Every structure is written in C-alpha cells, then in structure tokens.
Amino acid sequence: MFEISPVSCEFDDAIQHKIDNKTKPLGALGELEVLAKQLARVLGKDKPEIVNPKLLVFAADHGIAASGVSIAPSDVTTQMVMNFIKGGAAINVFCRQVGLELEVIDCGILQPLEGVKGVVDQRLGAGTGAIHKQPAMTLGAVKQGFEMARERIAYHHQQGTNLIALGEMGIGNTSSAAAIMATVMKMKAADCVGRGTGIDAATLKRKQMLVEQALHLHESELTDPMNILACLGGFEIVQMTGAMLAAAERKMLVVVDGFIATAAAMVAVQINENVRDYMIFGHQSDERGHCLMMSHLQARPLLKLGMRLGEGTGAALALPMIQAAAGFYNEMASFSDAGIEI
Structure with a gap:
C-alpha cells in the first residue's frame, strides 16, 4: 500500500x-x-534543512456529534473552516508568526463550501456515520481518502516541501480518536475519553458510554487498521493517516499535532511501522489519554503547554524548535573551527 x-x-x-x-x-x-x-x-x-514547510488542516464532521458529545454543534466545524480562510483562528496567528504556510482541506464537513476560495475539496461525504450506531464509513471511502491524501502530499513534494505538519478540525472527533486509542491500545473507553472542548461531567459520562457502545458494536470487525478507520474513524483522521504514510514514503518529515492527529499516527504505524521514523511530535496535549498515546509510540513531544485546541497549533509552535535543531547542527562552530581546546 x-x-x-x-x-x-x-x-x-x-x-x-x-x-x-x-x-x-x-x-x-x-x-x-x-x-x-x-x-x-x-x-x-x-x-x-527545512524547505518550504506546510501545515495541512483536515476538516470533517462526525455523526456522533448529533448525540451531544461536545459543547458545540456540528455547524461550528463549517464556521471554524471559514474562520481559517479569513485568517482569524489561533492556527492562522501561529502560522503567520512562525512563517508556516497553511492549507485547509475539506474532507467531509456537513455543508460543502461551494465557491469558497482557499479550501481544497477532498470530500468523502457529508459527515461520517454515528459510530455508536453504524460504521463511520466504508472501506472504499478509507481507500479513497488515502489516495486523495497521497495526491495532495505528492503536490507539495513537487513544490519542494520536505516537512508537513498536520492538524484537524471536526466537532466530535475526540470521540472517534478515543475509540481508536481504546482499540489500538486495548484499553477501556472510560480511560481514553476526555473532556474534548470542555464538556461537563454529565456530557463526559454520555460520551464515554457512546464510545463504549461503538467499541461493542464493531468489536468483531476491529481486526486490522483499515477496518478500525472504517468503523471508528473520521474522514479527516483517514486523510491524516494517509498523509503521514505518503509523506514518509517520499522521505518527508511529519509533524504530528495533538490527540486526534496522534490517533491517526497510531493507525499509520500499524499499517507501516517505518512511518514512525519520520514523525516529530509537536506537543503533548492536555486531553486525557494523549500522554498514554505518547508512551505507546515512544514519542518525546517537543512542547508541553497544557493546550487542547487542535487545528495544528502545537505542530505550528514546534516549528521554531525544529528549525533551531537544524540551525545549530548546520551553523554552530566545532571546537576545532573556533580554535577552542578542551
């Protein structure tokens, strides 16, 4: 593959x-x-050297959101995508600050943004199925998402880019990521599901129950990474997974953002373990379970700022650290260069 x-x-x-x-x-x-x-x-x-780095934000909606697992309705996904296009979100601010070009990809938000400039159309549908009632998508959609991601990475590679940072937007996607985490790490839903956008205790309990229901419903099908994505994933999680694999295939660095992006990274590693060599983990999110994901992947996050925003914000903020590492390696004098004897 x-x-x-x-x-x-x-x-x-x-x-x-x-x-x-x-x-x-x-x-x-x-x-x-x-x-x-x-x-x-x-x-x-x-x-x-880091050449022409790009940050890709993959956006999609989730059927489980209709069951009240977030403080916000699915409409907010579309509204935030428009905010990205207008340059008003946190990720826009951080990208401008560190000189990182941002690209927004519609993987399957509920309402298509027809005629809106600045959004790459890679739609797999208008939101996934509600994972606690049905599969998120078909295996065909997973494969199509991988091919779309591969083509997008090929485009950026042709532009000379050798580092891709990945972020996401999608109301309900922490539920999907938690279900993937529970499956891959063989954990209980209650130990993986966090507060996401800041839900209260009652909503958290409902979210845990629905994720547990999803794991129960699809238990017999969760036998390989493709089926995990089909049953539990999101359109944006599928395309992030594909993008990670495609970038590594082209020997590009992959900067992983927070909880949802790391769920995609876990599936990518299951598909081809060599992808892990190319991954840099931008930060450790404050979302419950992310530190356990990091341990599972033997990852050392560059930043720990207590963030839980998504959008690729942690990946963007990590770019200066990555550039600093390249800078000292390439430009710092050796003892012999400096005429220093020790």
Missing part, C-alpha cells in the same frame, strides 16, 4: 560526532540534539 523505507542508521556515529563536537558541553542542548540527529538521518547528514 505504502512503500516506506526505514531511516538508515548507517551514519549515526558521524552525526553524533558532529553534534558532540559543537562548541558546547556534551548533551547541553538536550532534546534539540535528539531532534537534530533525527533530522540528519531523514534529510541527510551533511546539511539537513
């Missing part, structure tokens, strides 16, 4: 030697050194 080469460790000694001989004590740049080593492995040991 996706032919992803594992990242080579052939030059690890040379990469580590270069890092260790910068004008600093050993390990003094902490996690930036770990990140620099990953960048050098993926982009080349001589001079790894």
Whole structure:
C-alpha cells in the first residue's frame, strides 16, 4: 500500500560526532540534539534543512456529534473552516508568526463550501456515520481518502516541501480518536475519553458510554487498521493517516499535532511501522489519554503547554524548535573551527 523505507542508521556515529563536537558541553542542548540527529538521518547528514514547510488542516464532521458529545454543534466545524480562510483562528496567528504556510482541506464537513476560495475539496461525504450506531464509513471511502491524501502530499513534494505538519478540525472527533486509542491500545473507553472542548461531567459520562457502545458494536470487525478507520474513524483522521504514510514514503518529515492527529499516527504505524521514523511530535496535549498515546509510540513531544485546541497549533509552535535543531547542527562552530581546546 505504502512503500516506506526505514531511516538508515548507517551514519549515526558521524552525526553524533558532529553534534558532540559543537562548541558546547556534551548533551547541553538536550532534546534539540535528539531532534537534530533525527533530522540528519531523514534529510541527510551533511546539511539537513527545512524547505518550504506546510501545515495541512483536515476538516470533517462526525455523526456522533448529533448525540451531544461536545459543547458545540456540528455547524461550528463549517464556521471554524471559514474562520481559517479569513485568517482569524489561533492556527492562522501561529502560522503567520512562525512563517508556516497553511492549507485547509475539506474532507467531509456537513455543508460543502461551494465557491469558497482557499479550501481544497477532498470530500468523502457529508459527515461520517454515528459510530455508536453504524460504521463511520466504508472501506472504499478509507481507500479513497488515502489516495486523495497521497495526491495532495505528492503536490507539495513537487513544490519542494520536505516537512508537513498536520492538524484537524471536526466537532466530535475526540470521540472517534478515543475509540481508536481504546482499540489500538486495548484499553477501556472510560480511560481514553476526555473532556474534548470542555464538556461537563454529565456530557463526559454520555460520551464515554457512546464510545463504549461503538467499541461493542464493531468489536468483531476491529481486526486490522483499515477496518478500525472504517468503523471508528473520521474522514479527516483517514486523510491524516494517509498523509503521514505518503509523506514518509517520499522521505518527508511529519509533524504530528495533538490527540486526534496522534490517533491517526497510531493507525499509520500499524499499517507501516517505518512511518514512525519520520514523525516529530509537536506537543503533548492536555486531553486525557494523549500522554498514554505518547508512551505507546515512544514519542518525546517537543512542547508541553497544557493546550487542547487542535487545528495544528502545537505542530505550528514546534516549528521554531525544529528549525533551531537544524540551525545549530548546520551553523554552530566545532571546537576545532573556533580554535577552542578542551
């Protein structure tokens, strides 16, 4: 399905030697050194550079939202997409601040934005099925979503982009992500379902119950990652999963955002474990369960800011850290360059 080469460790000694001989004590740049080593492995040991980075926000609606699992109705998905287009959301502010180009993709919001400029149309439908009553989508829709994502990544790769950051928008999508988490990690729904947009205790209980109902309903079908997406996923989660796999196939870096994007990452790793080598985790969300997802993927998030907004905000804020890791690796003097003897 996706032919992803594992990242080579052939030059690890040379990469580590270069890092260790910068004008600093050993390990003094902490996690930036770990990140620099990953960048050098993926982009080349001589001079790894971030070129033309893009942030893709995948938007879609979820049938489960009609059962009251969020503080907001599904209409807000469309309204927020319009906010993205007008440049007024948090992700727009952060992208402008760090110089990151933003692209908004309609994967299947309820109401098509016909004639609206600035939205890429990759619709798989008008919202998914309610996962506690029926499958979210067909296997055919999952495969179609993967192909759409692959084509979009190919487009950006042709523009010279070597880093893709991923975010999402979709009322109800923390329910879908929690169901995926519970399935992949073999956990109870109650341990995976969080407050999402900030729901009260009664709504949280209903959300946990509906996710548990979904897991029960589809239990016999949750046998492989494609079926997990078909039964429990969202149109945006499917396309994020496909985008991660397609980017890794083209040896591009993938910056994963929060809880929902990490659910997509978990499925992507199940489809092809080599994709993990290309992933950078922008931040650890404050959403319940995200830290457990990180442990499952052996991920080290760059930031921990108590955020739970989605949209790709954590991925965007991580970009300067990624650029700093490349910068010190490429530009910082070695002891011999600086004429320093230790």
